[in-house]
Amino acid sequence: xxxxxxxxxxxxxxxxxxxxxxxxxxxxxxxxxxxxxxxxxxxxxxxxxxxxxxxxxxxxxxxxxxxxxxxxxxxxxxxxxxxxxxxxxxxxxxxxxxxxxxxxxxxxxxxxxxxxxxxxxxxxxxxxxxxxxxxxxxxxxxxxxxxxxxxxxxxxxxxxxxxxxxxxxxxxxxxxxxxxxxxxxxxxxxxxxxxxxxxxxxxxxxxxxxxxxxxxxxxxxxxxxxxxxxxxxxxxxxxxxxxxxxxxxxxxxxxxxxxxxxxxxxxxxxxxxxxxxxxxxxxxxxxxxxxxxxxxxxxxxxxxxxxxxxxxxxxxxxxxxxxxxxxxxxxxxxxxxxxxxxxxxxxxxxxxxxxxxxxxxxxxxxxxxxxxxxxxxxxxxxxxxxxxxxxxxxxxxxxxxxxxxxxxxxxxxxxxxxxxxxxxxxxxxxxxxxxxxxxxxxxxxxxxxxxxxxxxxxxxxxxxxxxxxxxxxxxxxxxxxxxxxxxxxxxxxxxxxxxxxxxxx
Numbered sequence: 001x002x003x004x005x006x007x008x009x010x011x012x013x014x015x016x017x018x019x020x021x022x023x024x025x026x027x028x029x030x031x032x033x034x035x036x037x038x039x040x041x042x043x044x045x046x047x048x049x050x051x052x053x054x055x056x057x058x059x060x061x062x063x064x065x066x067x068x069x070x071x072x073x074x075x076x077x078x079x080x081x082x083x084x085x086x087x088x089x090x091x092x093x094x095x096x097x098x099x100x101x102x103x104x105x106x107x108x109x110x111x112x113x114x115x116x117x118x119x120x121x122x123x124x125x126x127x128x129x130x131x132x133x134x135x136x137x138x139x140x141x142x143x144x145x146x147x148x149x150x151x152x153x154x155x156x157x158x159x160x161x162x163x164x165x166x167x168x169x170x171x172x173x174x175x176x177x178x179x180x181x182x183x184x185x186x187x188x189x190x191x192x193x194x195x196x197x198x199x200x201x202x203x204x205x206x207x208x209x210x211x212x213x214x215x216x217x218x219x220x221x222x223x224x225x226x227x228x229x230x231x232x233x234x235x236x237x238x239x240x241x242x243x244x245x246x247x248x249x250x251x252x253x254x255x256x257x258x259x260x261x262x263x264x265x266x267x268x269x270x271x272x273x274x275x276x277x278x279x280x281x282x283x284x285x286x287x288x289x290x291x292x293x294x295x296x297x298x299x300x301x302x303x304x305x306x307x308x309x310x311x312x313x314x315x316x317x318x319x320x321x322x323x324x325x326x327x328x329x330x331x332x333x334x335x336x337x338x339x340x341x342x343x344x345x346x347x348x349x350x351x352x353x354x355x356x357x358x359x360x361x362x363x364x365x366x367x368x369x370x371x372x373x374x375x376x377x378x379x380x381x382x383x384x385x386x387x388x389x390x391x392x393x394x395x396x397x398x399x400x401x402x403x404x405x406x407x408x409x410x411x412x413x414x415x416x417x418x419x420x421x422x423x424x425x426x427x428x429x430x431x432x433x434x435x436x437x438x439x440x441x442x443x444x445x446x447x448x449x450x451x452x453x454x455x456x457x458x459x460x461x462x463x464x465x466x467x468x469x470x471x472x473x474x475x476x477x478x479x480x481x482x483x484x485x486x487x488x489x490x491x492x493x494x495x496x497x498x499x500x501x502x503x504x505x
Contacts, residue, residue, distance in 0.1 A: 021195045022137045023149045026130035028188035029093055031153040032181050033123035036100075037065070038161025039177050040116075042310075043169045050174060053109040060113045063227060066417070068120025070219040073410055074265055076128040077403035078207055084199025085136070085402070089129040090192050095122025097185035104178035119178075131405040133196065135393050144334025144342075144390045148327040151386035156323075159316045162298070166310030211257050211265035218250025219410065223417045230421035233428045266410070267403050270396070274485060276404065279339075279392035280411055281482030286347065286384065287415035289475030292423030293354055296472070297374070299427070300465045304363060304458050318371040322378020330383035331390070339391035340488035342383050347483060349380030351476045358469035363458035391486050419475075426471050430464035 040062055048058040079088050099119025106112035131150060138146045168176045225244030229235035235244065258264035271277045301312040326346075333342045356373045389408055396404050435457060 019134075019138050019142070019146070021191075023134060023146070025188060025191045025195050026089075026134050027149060027153055028184060028191070029089065029096075029126040029130055030150060031156075032096060032100075032184050032188070033126040034153050035161050035164070036119070036123060036181065037062075039165035039168075039180075040065070042162050042165035043174050043177055046169050046174050047109070047112070051109040051112070057109055059231075061109075061116050063224070064113050065116045065120040065123070066227070067220045067224060068117045069124035070223050070410075070413055071216045072121045072124035073128060073406060073413065074215045074219065075207070075212060076125045076409075077266060077406035079125070080129060080132050080402035082207075085129055085133045086192065086196040086199045088125060089133060089196070090189060092122045092125035092129060093185055093189050093192065095119070096126065097181060097189070098122070100178045100181035100185065104175040128402070128405045128409045131389075131409070132402045135401050135405070142335055144339065144387060144394075145328065145331035147334075147386035147390040147393075148331030148382070151327055151382075152324065156320045159313055159320045162313030162316075163310055166308065166313065170310070206263070208257075208261060208263060208265040211254055211261065214250050214254035214257060215265060218247045218254060219414065220247070222247025222251060223414065226417050226421045230424045233425055235425070266407050267400070268407075270400065270404055270407070273395060275395050275487050276392045278482050278485035279388050280408070282343065282388050282479055282486065283385075283392075283408065283411050284415050285479035285482065286388070286476065287412055288419035288422065289354075289472050289479060290350065290381075290385075290419070291416040292419030292475070293357075293469065293472035295420045295423050296427065296465055296468060297357070297370075300361065300462070304461045304465065315367060315371070316374065318375040319378035319381070322375040322380075323382040324378075326379045326382030327386065330387050333383075334387040334390050338487045338489040339387040339394070340483070340486035342387045343391070343483050343486055344480070346380045346383030346387065347476065347480060350377055350384060351380075351473060353377035353380060354469055354476060355473050358466055358473060361462055361466040361469065363462040365462075388483075388486070394487070423468060423472065427464060427468045430467050431461060434460035434464050 044058060044062065047061060048054070051058065076088070083091075096119055099115050099117075099122055102115040103112055103119060106115055127150075134146045134150060164180070165177055168174070168180065221243045225240045225242070225247055226235075228243060229237070229240035232240060235241065254265075255268060258266055258268040271280060298312045298316060301307040301315055307315065330342050330346065353373050353376050356376075357370075360369060360373070392408060393401060393404055
Protein backbone atom coordinates (compact mmCIF):
# COMPACT_ATOMS: atom_id res chain seq x y z
CA UNK A 1 0.00 0.00 0.00
CA UNK A 2 1.10 3.58 -0.50
CA UNK A 3 1.51 6.00 2.33
CA UNK A 4 2.25 9.64 2.04
CA UNK A 5 4.64 10.77 4.69
CA UNK A 6 4.94 14.24 3.24
CA UNK A 7 1.27 14.86 2.64
CA UNK A 8 0.67 15.99 6.22
CA UNK A 9 3.13 18.68 7.24
CA UNK A 10 1.68 19.10 10.69
CA UNK A 11 4.28 18.07 13.22
CA UNK A 12 1.53 16.74 15.42
CA UNK A 13 0.88 13.81 13.06
CA UNK A 14 2.47 10.51 13.89
CA UNK A 15 4.85 8.44 11.82
CA UNK A 16 2.75 6.47 9.32
CA UNK A 17 3.09 2.80 8.47
CA UNK A 18 5.38 3.41 5.50
CA UNK A 19 7.89 5.46 7.49
CA UNK A 20 7.82 2.99 10.39
CA UNK A 21 8.58 0.16 7.97
CA UNK A 22 11.57 2.09 6.62
CA UNK A 23 12.66 2.78 10.21
CA UNK A 24 12.63 -0.95 10.96
CA UNK A 25 14.99 -1.62 8.05
CA UNK A 26 17.37 1.15 9.08
CA UNK A 27 17.40 0.18 12.77
CA UNK A 28 18.29 -3.44 11.91
CA UNK A 29 21.40 -2.26 10.07
CA UNK A 30 22.30 0.27 12.75
CA UNK A 31 22.02 -2.34 15.51
CA UNK A 32 24.55 -4.56 13.74
CA UNK A 33 27.13 -1.87 13.04
CA UNK A 34 26.98 -0.25 16.50
CA UNK A 35 26.69 -3.47 18.50
CA UNK A 36 29.74 -4.86 16.73
CA UNK A 37 32.01 -2.20 18.22
CA UNK A 38 31.32 -3.18 21.83
CA UNK A 39 30.61 -6.89 21.39
CA UNK A 40 34.15 -7.52 20.09
CA UNK A 41 35.87 -5.59 22.90
CA UNK A 42 34.70 -8.24 25.38
CA UNK A 43 36.42 -10.98 23.37
CA UNK A 44 39.85 -9.37 22.89
CA UNK A 45 41.58 -11.44 25.59
CA UNK A 46 39.95 -14.65 24.36
CA UNK A 47 41.06 -13.89 20.78
CA UNK A 48 44.64 -13.26 21.93
CA UNK A 49 44.60 -16.66 23.63
CA UNK A 50 42.93 -18.41 20.67
CA UNK A 51 45.48 -17.17 18.11
CA UNK A 52 48.43 -17.08 20.50
CA UNK A 53 48.99 -13.42 19.63
CA UNK A 54 50.20 -10.52 21.78
CA UNK A 55 47.55 -8.08 22.95
CA UNK A 56 49.19 -5.30 20.89
CA UNK A 57 48.49 -7.31 17.71
CA UNK A 58 45.01 -8.57 18.52
CA UNK A 59 43.94 -5.06 19.56
CA UNK A 60 43.89 -4.27 15.84
CA UNK A 61 40.75 -6.39 15.59
CA UNK A 62 39.00 -3.45 17.28
CA UNK A 63 41.24 -0.64 16.00
CA UNK A 64 41.13 -1.80 12.36
CA UNK A 65 37.33 -1.76 12.40
CA UNK A 66 37.24 1.77 13.84
CA UNK A 67 39.77 3.10 11.32
CA UNK A 68 37.83 1.52 8.45
CA UNK A 69 34.71 3.32 9.67
CA UNK A 70 36.55 6.64 9.70
CA UNK A 71 37.96 6.04 6.22
CA UNK A 72 34.70 5.21 4.46
CA UNK A 73 32.23 7.59 6.17
CA UNK A 74 33.39 10.70 4.23
CA UNK A 75 32.49 9.22 0.84
CA UNK A 76 28.96 8.20 1.88
CA UNK A 77 27.30 11.55 1.09
CA UNK A 78 28.65 11.60 -2.48
CA UNK A 79 27.83 7.92 -2.98
CA UNK A 80 24.21 8.46 -1.83
CA UNK A 81 23.76 11.12 -4.51
CA UNK A 82 25.62 9.19 -7.20
CA UNK A 83 24.19 5.69 -6.77
CA UNK A 84 21.08 6.21 -4.65
CA UNK A 85 20.50 5.58 -0.97
CA UNK A 86 18.81 2.19 -1.34
CA UNK A 87 21.62 0.75 -3.46
CA UNK A 88 24.31 2.15 -1.17
CA UNK A 89 22.55 0.90 1.97
CA UNK A 90 22.20 -2.59 0.54
CA UNK A 91 25.82 -2.67 -0.63
CA UNK A 92 26.95 -1.62 2.86
CA UNK A 93 24.85 -4.43 4.39
CA UNK A 94 26.38 -6.97 1.97
CA UNK A 95 29.92 -5.82 2.84
CA UNK A 96 29.16 -5.98 6.55
CA UNK A 97 27.59 -9.45 6.40
CA UNK A 98 30.41 -10.74 4.18
CA UNK A 99 33.02 -9.32 6.56
CA UNK A 100 31.18 -10.85 9.53
CA UNK A 101 31.06 -14.28 7.89
CA UNK A 102 34.75 -14.23 7.00
CA UNK A 103 35.70 -12.93 10.47
CA UNK A 104 33.83 -15.84 12.03
CA UNK A 105 35.81 -18.22 9.81
CA UNK A 106 39.19 -16.54 10.48
CA UNK A 107 42.17 -18.88 10.91
CA UNK A 108 44.73 -16.38 12.25
CA UNK A 109 44.98 -12.99 13.92
CA UNK A 110 46.09 -11.42 10.63
CA UNK A 111 43.14 -12.83 8.66
CA UNK A 112 40.73 -11.70 11.37
CA UNK A 113 42.10 -8.15 11.26
CA UNK A 114 41.72 -8.02 7.45
CA UNK A 115 38.13 -9.27 7.60
CA UNK A 116 37.31 -6.79 10.37
CA UNK A 117 38.52 -3.98 8.10
CA UNK A 118 36.16 -5.26 5.37
CA UNK A 119 33.38 -5.35 7.96
CA UNK A 120 34.18 -1.76 8.95
CA UNK A 121 34.00 -0.55 5.34
CA UNK A 122 30.40 -1.74 5.24
CA UNK A 123 29.58 -0.65 8.78
CA UNK A 124 30.83 2.89 8.21
CA UNK A 125 28.25 3.51 5.48
CA UNK A 126 25.27 1.96 7.28
CA UNK A 127 24.54 4.79 9.75
CA UNK A 128 24.89 7.87 7.48
CA UNK A 129 23.04 6.13 4.61
CA UNK A 130 20.35 4.95 7.04
CA UNK A 131 19.94 8.44 8.53
CA UNK A 132 19.58 9.86 5.02
CA UNK A 133 16.93 7.30 4.08
CA UNK A 134 14.93 8.00 7.24
CA UNK A 135 15.06 11.79 7.13
CA UNK A 136 14.16 11.92 3.45
CA UNK A 137 11.28 9.49 4.00
CA UNK A 138 9.74 11.36 6.92
CA UNK A 139 10.35 14.96 5.85
CA UNK A 140 11.80 17.81 7.95
CA UNK A 141 8.66 18.25 10.08
CA UNK A 142 9.13 14.79 11.61
CA UNK A 143 12.91 14.59 11.84
CA UNK A 144 12.79 14.67 15.66
CA UNK A 145 10.76 11.47 15.87
CA UNK A 146 12.85 9.84 13.16
CA UNK A 147 16.05 10.59 15.08
CA UNK A 148 14.56 9.17 18.26
CA UNK A 149 14.10 5.85 16.46
CA UNK A 150 17.62 5.83 15.00
CA UNK A 151 19.03 6.74 18.41
CA UNK A 152 17.83 3.55 20.12
CA UNK A 153 20.64 1.31 18.81
CA UNK A 154 23.18 4.11 19.39
CA UNK A 155 22.40 4.11 23.12
CA UNK A 156 21.70 0.41 23.62
CA UNK A 157 24.80 -0.80 21.74
CA UNK A 158 27.31 -0.01 24.51
CA UNK A 159 25.01 -1.69 27.06
CA UNK A 160 23.89 -4.84 25.25
CA UNK A 161 27.24 -5.46 23.52
CA UNK A 162 29.13 -6.60 26.64
CA UNK A 163 26.16 -8.70 27.79
CA UNK A 164 25.75 -10.53 24.49
CA UNK A 165 29.49 -10.72 23.83
CA UNK A 166 30.24 -12.04 27.30
CA UNK A 167 27.60 -14.75 27.00
CA UNK A 168 28.74 -15.84 23.52
CA UNK A 169 32.42 -15.96 24.47
CA UNK A 170 31.80 -17.78 27.77
CA UNK A 171 29.08 -20.24 26.76
CA UNK A 172 29.13 -20.63 22.96
CA UNK A 173 32.18 -19.62 20.91
CA UNK A 174 34.04 -16.43 20.03
CA UNK A 175 33.14 -17.09 16.38
CA UNK A 176 29.50 -16.38 17.15
CA UNK A 177 30.20 -12.75 18.03
CA UNK A 178 30.54 -12.43 14.23
CA UNK A 179 28.11 -15.12 13.04
CA UNK A 180 25.33 -13.48 15.08
CA UNK A 181 25.22 -10.75 12.42
CA UNK A 182 24.28 -13.20 9.63
CA UNK A 183 20.57 -13.73 10.36
CA UNK A 184 20.07 -10.05 11.22
CA UNK A 185 21.90 -8.95 8.07
CA UNK A 186 19.99 -11.31 5.78
CA UNK A 187 16.65 -10.15 7.21
CA UNK A 188 17.73 -6.49 6.80
CA UNK A 189 18.72 -7.13 3.16
CA UNK A 190 15.43 -8.85 2.30
CA UNK A 191 13.38 -6.10 3.96
CA UNK A 192 15.46 -3.35 2.33
CA UNK A 193 14.84 -4.88 -1.11
CA UNK A 194 11.09 -5.06 -0.46
CA UNK A 195 10.37 -1.91 1.55
CA UNK A 196 12.76 0.84 0.46
CA UNK A 197 11.51 2.75 -2.54
CA UNK A 198 13.46 2.35 -5.81
CA UNK A 199 16.39 4.68 -6.30
CA UNK A 200 16.22 7.57 -8.71
CA UNK A 201 19.83 8.76 -8.60
CA UNK A 202 20.42 12.06 -10.32
CA UNK A 203 23.53 12.95 -12.33
CA UNK A 204 26.02 13.86 -9.61
CA UNK A 205 29.13 15.97 -9.68
CA UNK A 206 32.47 14.23 -9.90
CA UNK A 207 33.90 12.77 -6.73
CA UNK A 208 36.18 15.21 -4.93
CA UNK A 209 39.26 12.97 -5.06
CA UNK A 210 41.54 15.58 -3.50
CA UNK A 211 39.10 16.10 -0.63
CA UNK A 212 38.84 12.33 -0.15
CA UNK A 213 42.64 12.00 -0.20
CA UNK A 214 42.84 14.61 2.57
CA UNK A 215 39.90 13.67 4.78
CA UNK A 216 39.83 9.85 4.90
CA UNK A 217 43.54 9.35 5.73
CA UNK A 218 43.37 12.41 7.98
CA UNK A 219 40.51 11.01 10.08
CA UNK A 220 42.11 7.57 10.27
CA UNK A 221 45.47 9.03 11.32
CA UNK A 222 43.89 11.41 13.84
CA UNK A 223 41.76 8.72 15.49
CA UNK A 224 44.66 6.27 15.56
CA UNK A 225 47.00 8.85 17.10
CA UNK A 226 44.48 9.79 19.77
CA UNK A 227 43.72 6.14 20.58
CA UNK A 228 47.43 5.27 20.69
CA UNK A 229 48.13 8.20 22.99
CA UNK A 230 45.39 7.01 25.32
CA UNK A 231 46.76 3.47 25.24
CA UNK A 232 50.27 4.69 26.14
CA UNK A 233 48.88 7.24 28.65
CA UNK A 234 50.98 9.93 26.95
CA UNK A 235 49.96 11.88 23.85
CA UNK A 236 53.44 13.39 23.48
CA UNK A 237 55.22 10.13 22.69
CA UNK A 238 56.63 10.05 19.16
CA UNK A 239 54.17 7.61 17.56
CA UNK A 240 50.86 9.07 18.81
CA UNK A 241 52.12 12.64 18.37
CA UNK A 242 53.19 12.07 14.75
CA UNK A 243 49.91 10.37 13.78
CA UNK A 244 47.75 12.91 15.61
CA UNK A 245 49.61 15.89 14.14
CA UNK A 246 49.60 14.43 10.61
CA UNK A 247 45.89 13.64 10.86
CA UNK A 248 45.08 17.10 12.17
CA UNK A 249 47.03 18.75 9.33
CA UNK A 250 45.22 16.66 6.71
CA UNK A 251 41.83 17.47 8.22
CA UNK A 252 42.68 21.20 8.34
CA UNK A 253 43.78 20.94 4.71
CA UNK A 254 40.43 19.39 3.86
CA UNK A 255 38.59 22.22 5.64
CA UNK A 256 40.30 24.82 3.44
CA UNK A 257 39.63 22.67 0.39
CA UNK A 258 35.94 22.25 1.29
CA UNK A 259 35.39 25.97 1.86
CA UNK A 260 36.63 26.95 -1.59
CA UNK A 261 36.04 23.91 -3.83
CA UNK A 262 33.11 24.00 -6.23
CA UNK A 263 31.77 20.57 -5.27
CA UNK A 264 33.48 19.51 -2.02
CA UNK A 265 33.23 16.00 -0.60
CA UNK A 266 31.39 17.43 2.42
CA UNK A 267 29.78 20.83 2.11
CA UNK A 268 31.07 22.69 5.17
CA UNK A 269 29.25 25.77 3.91
CA UNK A 270 26.17 24.25 5.56
CA UNK A 271 27.77 25.46 8.80
CA UNK A 272 26.90 29.02 7.77
CA UNK A 273 23.36 28.21 8.87
CA UNK A 274 22.91 28.94 12.55
CA UNK A 275 20.99 25.74 13.34
CA UNK A 276 23.60 23.48 11.68
CA UNK A 277 26.53 25.30 13.30
CA UNK A 278 24.91 25.32 16.76
CA UNK A 279 23.99 21.64 16.51
CA UNK A 280 27.49 20.69 15.34
CA UNK A 281 29.15 22.65 18.14
CA UNK A 282 26.82 21.16 20.74
CA UNK A 283 27.44 17.65 19.43
CA UNK A 284 31.23 17.99 19.46
CA UNK A 285 31.43 19.20 23.05
CA UNK A 286 28.67 16.98 24.42
CA UNK A 287 29.92 13.82 22.66
CA UNK A 288 33.47 14.37 23.93
CA UNK A 289 32.21 14.72 27.49
CA UNK A 290 29.46 12.12 27.51
CA UNK A 291 31.22 9.39 25.50
CA UNK A 292 34.21 9.87 27.78
CA UNK A 293 32.01 9.60 30.86
CA UNK A 294 30.39 6.46 29.41
CA UNK A 295 33.81 4.80 29.56
CA UNK A 296 34.15 5.31 33.32
CA UNK A 297 31.31 3.36 34.88
CA UNK A 298 31.92 0.00 33.10
CA UNK A 299 35.58 0.29 34.15
CA UNK A 300 34.50 1.13 37.71
CA UNK A 301 32.35 -2.02 37.86
CA UNK A 302 35.18 -4.16 36.49
CA UNK A 303 38.06 -2.71 38.50
CA UNK A 304 36.74 -1.34 41.80
CA UNK A 305 33.87 -3.84 42.15
CA UNK A 306 35.61 -6.80 40.37
CA UNK A 307 32.62 -7.52 38.12
CA UNK A 308 32.94 -9.36 34.81
CA UNK A 309 32.13 -7.74 31.46
CA UNK A 310 28.71 -9.38 31.24
CA UNK A 311 27.75 -8.31 34.77
CA UNK A 312 28.97 -4.77 34.06
CA UNK A 313 26.75 -4.66 30.97
CA UNK A 314 23.72 -5.77 32.99
CA UNK A 315 24.42 -3.12 35.63
CA UNK A 316 24.40 -0.45 32.88
CA UNK A 317 20.97 -1.51 31.59
CA UNK A 318 18.95 1.12 33.55
CA UNK A 319 20.44 3.82 31.34
CA UNK A 320 19.00 2.13 28.26
CA UNK A 321 15.57 1.83 29.86
CA UNK A 322 15.58 5.52 30.73
CA UNK A 323 16.54 6.53 27.22
CA UNK A 324 13.84 4.33 25.69
CA UNK A 325 11.21 6.17 27.72
CA UNK A 326 12.19 9.72 26.74
CA UNK A 327 13.43 9.21 23.17
CA UNK A 328 9.97 9.13 21.58
CA UNK A 329 8.83 11.97 23.86
CA UNK A 330 11.92 14.04 23.00
CA UNK A 331 11.44 13.37 19.29
CA UNK A 332 7.80 14.48 19.35
CA UNK A 333 8.62 17.61 21.39
CA UNK A 334 11.47 18.45 19.00
CA UNK A 335 9.03 18.44 16.07
CA UNK A 336 6.42 20.46 17.97
CA UNK A 337 8.38 23.14 19.81
CA UNK A 338 11.86 22.97 18.28
CA UNK A 339 14.99 21.25 19.59
CA UNK A 340 16.43 24.11 21.68
CA UNK A 341 14.30 23.69 24.80
CA UNK A 342 14.35 19.89 24.60
CA UNK A 343 18.14 19.69 24.37
CA UNK A 344 18.70 22.14 27.22
CA UNK A 345 16.44 20.11 29.53
CA UNK A 346 18.13 16.88 28.50
CA UNK A 347 21.63 18.28 28.98
CA UNK A 348 20.70 19.62 32.41
CA UNK A 349 19.50 16.16 33.50
CA UNK A 350 22.67 14.50 32.12
CA UNK A 351 24.92 17.06 33.82
CA UNK A 352 23.23 16.57 37.19
CA UNK A 353 23.50 12.78 36.76
CA UNK A 354 27.23 12.92 36.00
CA UNK A 355 27.68 15.25 38.98
CA UNK A 356 25.82 12.70 41.13
CA UNK A 357 28.37 10.04 40.15
CA UNK A 358 31.15 12.45 41.06
CA UNK A 359 29.52 12.93 44.46
CA UNK A 360 28.46 9.40 45.49
CA UNK A 361 30.86 7.00 43.76
CA UNK A 362 32.77 4.95 46.32
CA UNK A 363 34.18 1.50 46.93
CA UNK A 364 30.86 0.17 48.25
CA UNK A 365 28.20 2.49 46.78
CA UNK A 366 24.82 0.77 46.52
CA UNK A 367 24.11 -0.72 43.09
CA UNK A 368 20.52 0.46 43.55
CA UNK A 369 21.71 4.06 43.92
CA UNK A 370 23.99 3.77 40.88
CA UNK A 371 21.17 2.18 38.88
CA UNK A 372 18.81 5.02 39.82
CA UNK A 373 21.33 7.64 38.66
CA UNK A 374 21.92 5.69 35.44
CA UNK A 375 18.17 5.58 34.79
CA UNK A 376 17.89 9.36 35.25
CA UNK A 377 20.92 9.86 32.99
CA UNK A 378 19.18 7.76 30.34
CA UNK A 379 16.12 10.00 30.63
CA UNK A 380 18.35 12.98 29.86
CA UNK A 381 20.16 11.24 27.00
CA UNK A 382 16.84 10.51 25.29
CA UNK A 383 16.28 14.25 25.04
CA UNK A 384 19.81 15.29 24.05
CA UNK A 385 21.83 13.54 21.36
CA UNK A 386 19.22 12.80 18.69
CA UNK A 387 17.28 16.10 19.09
CA UNK A 388 20.64 17.82 18.56
CA UNK A 389 21.14 15.93 15.29
CA UNK A 390 17.54 16.73 14.32
CA UNK A 391 18.27 20.44 14.81
CA UNK A 392 20.94 20.27 12.10
CA UNK A 393 18.75 18.41 9.59
CA UNK A 394 15.33 20.03 10.07
CA UNK A 395 16.18 23.09 7.98
CA UNK A 396 17.84 21.23 5.08
CA UNK A 397 16.29 20.38 1.73
CA UNK A 398 16.21 16.83 0.34
CA UNK A 399 19.51 16.93 -1.58
CA UNK A 400 21.46 18.43 1.35
CA UNK A 401 20.56 15.66 3.81
CA UNK A 402 23.12 13.00 2.67
CA UNK A 403 26.14 15.27 3.15
CA UNK A 404 24.80 16.70 6.41
CA UNK A 405 24.27 13.15 7.73
CA UNK A 406 27.82 12.27 6.71
CA UNK A 407 29.22 15.36 8.42
CA UNK A 408 27.31 14.65 11.65
CA UNK A 409 28.50 11.03 11.73
CA UNK A 410 32.11 12.15 11.26
CA UNK A 411 31.73 14.69 14.07
CA UNK A 412 30.28 12.05 16.37
CA UNK A 413 32.97 9.46 15.53
CA UNK A 414 35.88 11.86 16.09
CA UNK A 415 34.37 13.40 19.23
CA UNK A 416 33.72 9.97 20.75
CA UNK A 417 37.32 8.92 20.05
CA UNK A 418 38.68 12.10 21.62
CA UNK A 419 36.37 11.80 24.62
CA UNK A 420 37.21 8.19 25.46
CA UNK A 421 40.94 8.85 24.98
CA UNK A 422 40.86 11.96 27.16
CA UNK A 423 38.93 10.30 30.00
CA UNK A 424 41.08 7.16 29.96
CA UNK A 425 44.24 9.26 30.32
CA UNK A 426 42.74 11.42 33.07
CA UNK A 427 41.59 8.30 34.90
CA UNK A 428 45.00 6.62 34.54
CA UNK A 429 46.72 9.66 36.01
CA UNK A 430 44.31 9.74 38.93
CA UNK A 431 44.89 6.05 39.59
CA UNK A 432 48.66 6.50 39.39
CA UNK A 433 48.61 9.41 41.84
CA UNK A 434 46.62 7.37 44.36
CA UNK A 435 48.12 3.91 43.91
CA UNK A 436 51.72 4.78 43.17
CA UNK A 437 53.86 4.73 40.03
CA UNK A 438 52.95 2.10 37.47
CA UNK A 439 49.86 0.86 39.29
CA UNK A 440 47.48 3.01 37.35
CA UNK A 441 48.82 2.07 33.98
CA UNK A 442 46.69 -1.03 33.76
CA UNK A 443 42.95 -0.40 33.67
CA UNK A 444 41.17 -3.73 33.46
CA UNK A 445 39.18 -6.32 35.35
CA UNK A 446 40.28 -7.15 38.90
CA UNK A 447 38.25 -10.37 39.19
CA UNK A 448 41.41 -12.37 39.97
CA UNK A 449 43.01 -9.91 42.41
CA UNK A 450 43.25 -11.42 45.94
CA UNK A 451 40.55 -10.07 48.32
CA UNK A 452 43.08 -8.67 50.83
CA UNK A 453 44.72 -6.57 48.12
CA UNK A 454 41.36 -5.40 46.75
CA UNK A 455 40.29 -4.31 50.22
CA UNK A 456 43.36 -2.07 50.37
CA UNK A 457 43.16 -0.50 46.91
CA UNK A 458 39.39 -0.32 46.27
CA UNK A 459 38.95 2.96 48.19
CA UNK A 460 41.74 4.90 46.42
CA UNK A 461 40.60 3.51 43.05
CA UNK A 462 37.04 4.67 43.67
CA UNK A 463 38.36 8.12 44.61
CA UNK A 464 40.17 8.23 41.26
CA UNK A 465 36.95 7.48 39.35
CA UNK A 466 35.04 10.00 41.45
CA UNK A 467 37.54 12.77 40.74
CA UNK A 468 37.60 11.99 37.00
CA UNK A 469 33.83 12.43 36.81
CA UNK A 470 34.25 16.09 37.79
CA UNK A 471 36.23 16.64 34.57
CA UNK A 472 33.27 15.23 32.65
CA UNK A 473 30.92 17.63 34.45
CA UNK A 474 33.07 20.58 33.37
CA UNK A 475 33.20 19.42 29.76
CA UNK A 476 29.43 18.94 29.56
CA UNK A 477 28.94 22.43 30.98
CA UNK A 478 30.84 23.85 27.98
CA UNK A 479 28.31 22.27 25.62
CA UNK A 480 25.58 24.54 27.01
CA UNK A 481 27.15 27.51 25.17
CA UNK A 482 26.36 26.38 21.59
CA UNK A 483 23.16 24.65 22.79
CA UNK A 484 21.73 28.05 23.76
CA UNK A 485 21.76 28.91 20.03
CA UNK A 486 19.64 25.94 18.94
CA UNK A 487 16.20 26.79 17.44
CA UNK A 488 13.46 27.15 20.06
CA UNK A 489 10.47 26.86 17.76
CA UNK A 490 9.23 24.24 15.35
CA UNK A 491 10.80 24.46 11.89
CA UNK A 492 8.98 25.87 8.91
CA UNK A 493 8.26 23.39 6.10
CA UNK A 494 11.23 23.08 3.75
CA UNK A 495 10.59 22.89 0.03
CA UNK A 496 11.81 19.57 -1.29
CA UNK A 497 12.05 18.45 -4.90
CA UNK A 498 11.30 14.85 -3.99
CA UNK A 499 8.16 14.80 -1.87
CA UNK A 500 7.10 11.39 -3.09
CA UNK A 501 5.17 8.73 -1.20
CA UNK A 502 6.79 5.73 0.45
CA UNK A 503 5.60 2.51 -1.12
CA UNK A 504 5.59 -0.72 0.86
CA UNK A 505 5.56 -3.66 -1.54
